Amino acid sequence: MTTTAAWQERWERSMLGNYGTPPIALVSGSGTHVTDADGREYLDLLGGIAVSAIGHAHPALVRAIADQAATLVHTSNLAIHPRGVELAERLIALSGWDARVFFAQDGATANEAALKIVRRHAAAQRPDGTRQRIVAMEGGFHGRTMGALAVTGNPAKRDPFAPFGHEVTFVPFGDAAAVEAAMGPDVAAVILEPVQGENGVIVPPPGFLGEVRAITRRHDALLVVDEVQSGMGRTGAWFASTAAGIVPDVMTLAKGIAGGLPLGAVLVTGPARDALRPGDHGTTFGGNPVACAAALAVIDTIERDGLLANARAQGAALAHGIRDLASPHIREVRGVGLWVGVEFTGPIAGAVEVALRARGVLVNAAKPQVLRLAPPLTITADEVTAFLRALEAALAEVP
Ligand SMILES: Cc1ncc(COP(=O)(O)O)c(C=O)c1O
Numbered sequence: 001m002t003t004t005a006a007w008q009e010r011w012e013r014s015m016l017g018n019y020g021t022p023p024i025a026l027v028s029g030s031g032t033h034v035t036d037a038d039g040r041e042y043l044d045l046l047g048g049i050a051v052s053a054i055g056h057a058h059p060a061l062v063r064a065i066a067d068q069a070a071t072l073v074h075t076s077n078l079a080i081h082p083r084g085v086e087l088a089e090r091l092i093a094l095s096g097w098d099a100r101v102f103f104a105q106d107g108a109t110a111n112e113a114a115l116k117i118v119r120r121h122a123a124a125q126r127p128d129g130t131r132q133r134i135v136a137m138e139g140g141f142h143g144r145t146m147g148a149l150a151v152t153g154n155p156a157k158r159d160p161f162a163p164f165g166h167e168v169t170f171v172p173f174g175d176a177a178a179v180e181a182a183m184g185p186d187v188a189a190v191i192l193e194p195v196q197g198e199n200g201v202i203v204p205p206p207g208f209l210g211e212v213r214a215i216t217r218r219h220d221a222l223l224v225v226d227e228v229q230s231g232m233g234r235t236g237a238w239f240a241s242t243a244a245g246i247v248p249d250v251m252t253l254a255k256g257i258a259g260g261l262p263l264g265a266v267l268v269t270g271p272a273r274d275a276l277r278p279g280d281h282g283t284t285f286g287g288n289p290v291a292c293a294a295a296l297a298v299i300d301t302i303e304r305d306g307l308l309a310n311a312r313a314q315g316a317a318l319a320h321g322i323r324d325l326a327s328p329h330i331r332e333v334r335g336v337g338l339w340v341g342v343e344f345t346g347p348i349a350g351a352v353e354v355a356l357r358a359r360g361v362l363v364n365a366a367k368p369q370v371l372r373l374a375p376p377l378t379i380t381a382d383e384v385t386a387f388l389r390a391l392e393a394a395l396a397e398v399p
Helices: 001-015 059-071 080-096 107-125 155-161 178-182 208-218 268-275 289-304 307-324 349-358 381-397
Strands: 026-030 033-036 041-044 100-104 131-139 170-172 189-194 223-227 252-253 264-268 332-336 338-346 366-367 370-373
Touching: 041 381, 059 349, 080 100, 080 264, 080 289, 100 107, 107 155, 107 189, 107 223, 107 252, 107 264, 107 268, 155 366, 170 178, 170 189, 189 208, 208 223, 252 370, 264 268, 289 307, 307 338, 307 381, 338 349, 349 366, 349 381
Parallel strands: 131 170, 131 189, 189 223, 223 252
Antiparallel strands: 026 033, 033 041, 100 264, 252 264, 332 338, 338 370, 366 370
């Protein structure tokens, strides 16, 4: 039995079945490579699903985490800690907005905070509670939480945010006219991803974000932009919102922000900035000092090493290189920055993922017909070339 098989057996005896049994067990990583329990090395074009922004075991990240762990690991949010304030200041500066920041643990809890901000702001606009509907996008993804506050028996924490659950109107992504048609005086906010990641790296038509910003302003509704996957350099800009020239009311971040440590962030501008009052929201671990120190190291590294430019250059090389393979299996190659979706003519993405893994390359079949690539922003031209060679060979194997 291989070591991987032994881990799989232990996994199945100890873990819930929500993920199914993963095909690999990873034990270490360095740069754009990871190594499995049997000592096999892989080129990592997945980056822990768009998380390992500066690659594995980057010395700057390792040093920041180790130094902060040796200094102060946790404070609670009853105390200021310097790394948290420094990180909030950096994020505000990167956005260029007059924003304030809340730190969460991950993407879903950043979006939970955003939804509470929407609820509070709408209640201030309409105390009679008639403004609660949210317009969201078909195919969108914002997380998997489900209602801890609903079962919290403390009226002070619970009541300002009732009722629980949301009335949501879903509209086609990229269709500004459909957004406009869904609006009404009861709409508190529109929420969207600038590019739909989990849906297979779907890029909306140019101008869509700007049009939705104009629509939400006209209807006095908030715009929540979920940059959990698109933010922190993935698209070749710090944020897809700033690249599109818009200022959302609320922007959520997570994934790559701390290079692999759990951290989410919410930036709030404009009229909703003061929606939350003391006691309205909180979390035990959000904005933990070690995670914030890691995020500061990620930002420093992206700046120092020119990784936004690298994301644009290697992302373009990746997309062009895949198109140039001219495989009859490929219907479309799309994406922005180091974020590429390869849509096939049939449901072969799983088979391509398996064939690539056998050749020592990790990718992700985001959907049966779509392969997603979200490598570390540090990927080199040689690594892109190595991937293209492996993909060509893998595609030749798939019937
Ligand atoms: C756009 C977007 N929002 C939210 C989430 C949820 O993030 P998390 O898994 O960290 O809760 C994801 C995760 O893939 C995402 O892509």
